[in-house]
Amino acid sequence: MAELALQDVRKSFGAVDVIKGVDLEIKDGEFTVFVGPSGCGKSTLLRMIAGLEEVTSGDIMIDAEVVTDEEPFDREIAMVFQSYALYPHMTVAENMAFALRLQGMSKPERRKVVEQAAEVLKITPLLDRRPAQLSGGQRQRVAIGRAIVREPKVFLFDEPLSNLDAELRVQMRIEIARLHGELKSTMIYVTHDQTEAMTMADRIVVLRDGLVEQVGAPTDLYDDPDNMFVAGFIGSPKMNFLSVAATGPRQVSLGGLSLDLPQLKNDLNVGTEYALGVRPEHLFGGEGPGLTMQIEVVEQLGQTAYVHGRLGAEAQPVVVELRDQRPKTGQTIEITFDLSRATLFDAQEQRVR
Template identity: 70%
Template sequence: MSELVLSGVTKSFGGAEVIKGVDLAIEKGEFVVFVGPSGCGKSTLLRMIAGLESVSGGTIAIGGRAVTDAEPWDRGIAMVFQSYALYPHMTVAENMGFALRLQGVPPAERRKAVEQAARILQIEPLLDRKPAQLSGGQRQRVAIGRAIVRQPRVFLFDEPLSNLDAELRVQTRIEIARLHRQLGATMIYVTHDQVEAMTLADRIVVLRGGRIEQVGRPTDLYDDPDNAFVAGFIGSPKMNFLSARVLGPRTVQVAGQTLDLPHLRDALPQGRDLQLGIRPEHIGSGTGLALTLAIDVVEQLGATAYVIGAPQPGLTLVAEARGLRPQVGDSLTVHLPPAQVLLFDETGRRLR
C-alpha cells in the first residue's frame, strides 16, 4: 500500500484553478521532490497535503486513511518551512519538544525524544541555547529536529534551504540526505532548485501550471524526458533547442545541414518543423553534424568550461569544453552526435 495517495486533487482560488487534477502515489520510505517554475503549484500542493489549504476536489490518503478533510495535527505529518519559525524565548530543547508538550507527553519522555533527535542532527551541545545564539544552518537543523520528535508518517519540506548561503545549502542538503537514509522515512520536498532535486530525490515530480508533466527518477528525467518542458527544465546548463525541418522518415535539416537519426523508433511526420534538443555535454568533438561556433561568452569552471557561441546568425549554442581553455573571439568546431539528439513536435511532445 502506498504511504500517500493523491487522487484527482484540484484547488481553486475563486474562479482560478491552480491545481488541476493531480494523481500521485508515493511509497513508504520514498524521498520525492516537487519541482517546477514559480507559480506552478508545488507549494500549494504541499500545503494541501499538510492540511494548510483546503481541497477543492479529489481525495488525499495517508497510510491508507482518508485525510482530505482532516485537521493538520491529525494527518500524521510534520512540516519544515522555509522560515525556521522558532520561538525566540525558548531554548532549542524547548522548541524541539513544544509539539510533544502540547500533546501532553510527560517531561521525561519529551526530553528523551529531543535528545535522540539532537544526536541524529548533531546539535546536542546546542540544546540549552536560544535561537538568537544559533547560525542559520543550526536553526534549520532545530526546525528539522522539531519535526523528527513527532515521529510522523510523512515529512514535508517547503524550500527549507532557501534562507541559507551557498556553502550551508550544500552542507544541509547532505545532512537531509543522510537523515532520510537513517530514518527511512517518507519525505516530500519542494524546491525551485533542480540541483537539490537531482541530488536528493528517489523520484522527481515536475509540475507546470498546476499539472504533473512527468514523474520519474532523476536520471530518467534527465536522459529520457517526455516533453520539451521537462527536457529544458531539468539540467544545468539547460538543454539547447534548435529548429529542425523534416526531410525524410529519419532525417532532418539543422542549421542548413542534413542530420540522419537512425535510432528513432517511429518515422518522422513529413514536411514538419520540429525542435531538436541536445545537452551541452553531448556537444563536442567526434562524429555527427559539425558546427563552427564563434565564441561570445566563456564560463570557466576549472576543469570544465561552457562556451556560448553562434554557429550562424540568430542561433546560439551552449557547449561543454572539458580540458580546454577557450577564449572569447575564438572559433570552435563542435559536433552533434545523432544518438544524443532528441526531437519534439510543435506541442512539445517527444518524438521517439
C-alpha cells in the same frame, strides 16, 4: 513510514485554479521532490498534503486512509518551513518538544527524545538557547529536529534551504539525504532548484501551472524527458533547442547539414519544423557531423568550460560544454553532434519518440 496518494487533487483560490488535477502515488520510504518554477503550485500542493490548505476537490490518502479533511496533526505529518517557523519564546529543546508536550508526554521523557534527536543533528550544545541566538543553518537543524521527534508518517519540506547561503545549502542537502538514509521515512521535498531535486530525490515530480509534467527518477527525467519543459528545466546549463526541419522520416536538416535520427520509432512529417534537443555535453567530442561555432562568451570553471555562441549560418544560440580546454572569446570551434543522445520535440513541445 507511509505511502501517500493524491487522487485528482484540485485547488482554486476564487476563480483562479492553482492545482488543476494532480494524481500521484508516493511509495513508502521514498524521497520525492516537487520541483518547478515559482508559481507552479508545488508549495500549495505540499500545504494541501500537510492540511494547511483546504482541498477544493479530490482526495489525499496516507496509508490508504483518506485524510483530505483531517486536521494537520491527525495526518501524522511533520513539516519543515522555509522560514524555520521556530517559536521565538521557547528554547531549542522546548521548540523540539512542543508537540510531545501537547501530547502529554512527561518532561523527563520529552528531554530524552529531544536529546536523541539533537544527537543525530549535532545540536546538543544548542538545546538551551533561543532561536534568536542561532544562525540560519542551526535554526534549520532545529526545525528538522522538531520534525524528527514527532516520528511522523511523512516528512514535508517546504524549500528548507532557500534561506541559507550556497555553501551551507550544499552541506544541509547532504545531511538531509543522510537523514533520509537513516530514518528511511517517506519524505516530500519542495524546491525550485533543479540541482537540489537531482541530487536528493528518489523520484522527481516536475510541476508547471498546477499540473504534473513528468514523474520519474532524476536520471530518467534527464535522459528521457517527456516534453520540452522538463527537458529544459532539468539540467544546468539548459538543454539546447535547435530548430530543424524534417527532410525524411528519420532525418532532419540543420544549417544545411543532414542529421539522421535512427532511434525514432515514429516517422516524421517531411517539411515540418521540429526542435532538436541536445545537451551541452553532447555537442563536443562526438563522432557525428559537425558545424562551426563562433564563441561569444566563455564560462570557465576549471575542468569544464561552458561556451556560449552561435551555430552555423542560421546563428542559433547554443551552449557547449568543453572539457580540459581553454577556449577564448572570438575563436571559432567545430561542433559535432552526438545524435544518439539527442531528443526531438514537435510544435506542441511534446517529445517525438
